[in-house]
Amino acid sequence: MGPEGxxxxxxxxxxxxxxxxxxxxxxxxxxxxxxxHEVGLDGDGPAPGPATPG
Incomplete structure (x- = not known):
């Protein structure tokens, strides 16, 4: 369902x-x-996160 307009x-x-x-x-x-695959749930391990300054 949604608006008809x-x-x-x-x-x-x-x-x-x-x-x-x-x-x-x-x-x-x-x-x-x-x-x-994008979130790392395809068995290849976790998806890489953003780089953190070290």
């Missing part, structure tokens, strides 16, 4: 349909794999 920013609540891409399970799996 301009760019879904204002207005009465209405059903907003999902795009075909939002329903693509393969795309979702790739996104989750990428996110897990």
């Amino acid at each position: 301009w760019q879904h920013l204002r207005g009465r609540p209405t059903l907003i349909r999902r795009s075909a891409r939002a329903l693509d399970r393969a795309e979702a799996a790739r996104t989750v794999a990428w996110m897990r």
